[in-house]
Amino acid sequence: MTAVAINPLSGEDAATEASVVRKAAWRLMPLIMVCYMFAFFDRINISFAKFQLQSDLGFSNVAYGLGASMFVVGYVIFEVPSNLLLYKIGARRCICRIMISWGIATALMVFIKHDWQFYGLRFIIGAMEAGFAPGILYYLTLWFPASFRGRVTSFMFVASAFSGIFGAPVAGLILGGLNGVAGLAGWQWLFLAGGLPCILLGAIVFLRLDDRIEDARWLSRAEKDLLSSKIAHHNKDIGDHSLLSAIKQPGFLLIALVYFLLQVGSYGLNFWGPDLIKTATGGTAASVGFLTSVPYVCGAISMIVIGRLSDASGERPKFVAGLAIAAAVGFFAAGLFDKQIVPLMIALALVGAGIVASIPTFWTLPAKLVTGVGAAGGIALINTLGQFGGIVSPVAVGWVKDLTGSTTPALYGIGTLCLVAAALLLFAAPASLRRSDREA
Numbered sequence: 001m002t003a004v005a006i007n008p009l010s011g012e013d014a015a016t017e018a019s020v021v022r023k024a025a026w027r028l029m030p031l032i033m034v035c036y037m038f039a040f041f042d043r044i045n046i047s048f049a050k051f052q053l054q055s056d057l058g059f060s061n062v063a064y065g066l067g068a069s070m071f072v073v074g075y076v077i078f079e080v081p082s083n084l085l086l087y088k089i090g091a092r093r094c095i096c097r098i099m100i101s102w103g104i105a106t107a108l109m110v111f112i113k114h115d116w117q118f119y120g121l122r123f124i125i126g127a128m129e130a131g132f133a134p135g136i137l138y139y140l141t142l143w144f145p146a147s148f149r150g151r152v153t154s155f156m157f158v159a160s161a162f163s164g165i166f167g168a169p170v171a172g173l174i175l176g177g178l179n180g181v182a183g184l185a186g187w188q189w190l191f192l193a194g195g196l197p198c199i200l201l202g203a204i205v206f207l208r209l210d211d212r213i214e215d216a217r218w219l220s221r222a223e224k225d226l227l228s229s230k231i232a233h234h235n236k237d238i239g240d241h242s243l244l245s246a247i248k249q250p251g252f253l254l255i256a257l258v259y260f261l262l263q264v265g266s267y268g269l270n271f272w273g274p275d276l277i278k279t280a281t282g283g284t285a286a287s288v289g290f291l292t293s294v295p296y297v298c299g300a301i302s303m304i305v306i307g308r309l310s311d312a313s314g315e316r317p318k319f320v321a322g323l324a325i326a327a328a329v330g331f332f333a334a335g336l337f338d339k340q341i342v343p344l345m346i347a348l349a350l351v352g353a354g355i356v357a358s359i360p361t362f363w364t365l366p367a368k369l370v371t372g373v374g375a376a377g378g379i380a381l382i383n384t385l386g387q388f389g390g391i392v393s394p395v396a397v398g399w400v401k402d403l404t405g406s407t408t409p410a411l412y413g414i415g416t417l418c419l420v421a422a423a424l425l426l427f428a429a430p431a432s433l434r435r436s437d438r439e440a
Contacts, residue, residue, distance in 0.1 A: 048171035065398030072390035074126030082131025083380030090211035103198030154307030157360035172289020263389030299356025314436030327354030331415030
């Protein structure tokens with residue numbers, strides 16, 4: 001289909017565009033959100049299982065941190081190949097394969113007895129899940145115009161907040177309520193609950209998603225043309241890129257570095273938030289689970305609000321920088337009040353509102369630089385480079401805690417890295433990134 005030139009939208013045209021985008025969002029986003037919720041839970045369930053796992057299997061903090069990081073090692077190695085495969089065979093088949101394989105691998109965690117089994121299965125889970133998040137992010141660029149991506153991406157990542165909001169209390173109830181049932185420990189039930197539903201979801205993805213706008217039988221010809229032309233209009237000054245040319249684009253490696261720094265903060269919250277709360281309260285698994293949901297509630301609210309505001313202004317880097325600064329303040333406060341539960345919870349709420357909401361807003365940036373196979377591979381590469389933050393953060397914080405008996409120095413370090421991310425976006429971003437998405 002040949003893209004047509006589009007003039008700035010009249011009020012009637014904008015309303016029509018919004019209605020078609022809404023129709024596409026209702027068709028695609030509920031399933032995507034549920035899948036992403038389980039994907040995120042698959043990443044963080046190890047943090048909820050930490051205390052029982054260490055007690056039953058005798059793992060040190062360093063062993064736990066290494067096992068947590070092995071997920072990211074597998075993820076990093078297979079990320080770009082997985083997303084390039086998605087570009088070739090389509091999202092429906094690729095995401096189906098990813099979900100079924102990682103669901104099986106997660107369920108197999110019930111059989112671990114030794115640290116090497118823990119490391120190996122975490123590596124396999126990461127390898128199986130590789131390509132899921134960047135694949136979905138690339139998929140959304142094929143379906144939604146740039147001026148709507150802040151909200152759409154935020155709704156996708158709200159699912160990650162739901163994993164904390166609902167996943168944390170449910171995980172606490174599973175760990176406490178099912179511990180010993182059918183001869184399985186609570187942490188074993190937790191991995192079964194995280195893995196088995198993904199197998200069913202993979203089959204639903206295959207039946208429900210369409211690879212391209214042209215394949216959507218639920219859209220009329222006029223609706224397909226409208227969506228396609230709006231997306232083509234935004235991409236007209238970007239052009240198609242290979243993966244190599246995408247890497248050479250000004251700002252590409254900068255945003256990859258920014259994402260690494262943000263992920264250090266994100267994994268710091270995901271893997272050590274429950275530990276901070278447990279240390280400060282000495283509470284049960286259920287009470288720690290409910291308190292752990294607080295930062296994610298704040299993150300979900302912040303995502304929705306910031307998604308709308310960033311779409312309205314189109315000034316994406318400024319919003320990401322502001323959220324990173326908020327997260328930095330939260331990390332500093334968490335380190336200062338790590339033994340006092342009320343100020344600690346306020347600090348973690350600020351971390352959640354900042355770092356959790358910064359991720360979806362960040363993912364509106366790569367589409368400003370690359371399209372086509374460059375976008376598919378480039379988004380995966382940015383995510384891959386960023387995921388090194390998931391290797392550094394758990395191991396570094398675990399090492400600091402084992403060495404000093406406190407997480408405070410590590411929290412100060414993470415806060416400083418969040419400030420660096422904000423500074424890069426505010427003072428080093430090229431013009432292509434600073435360009436507003438509201439420009440015609």
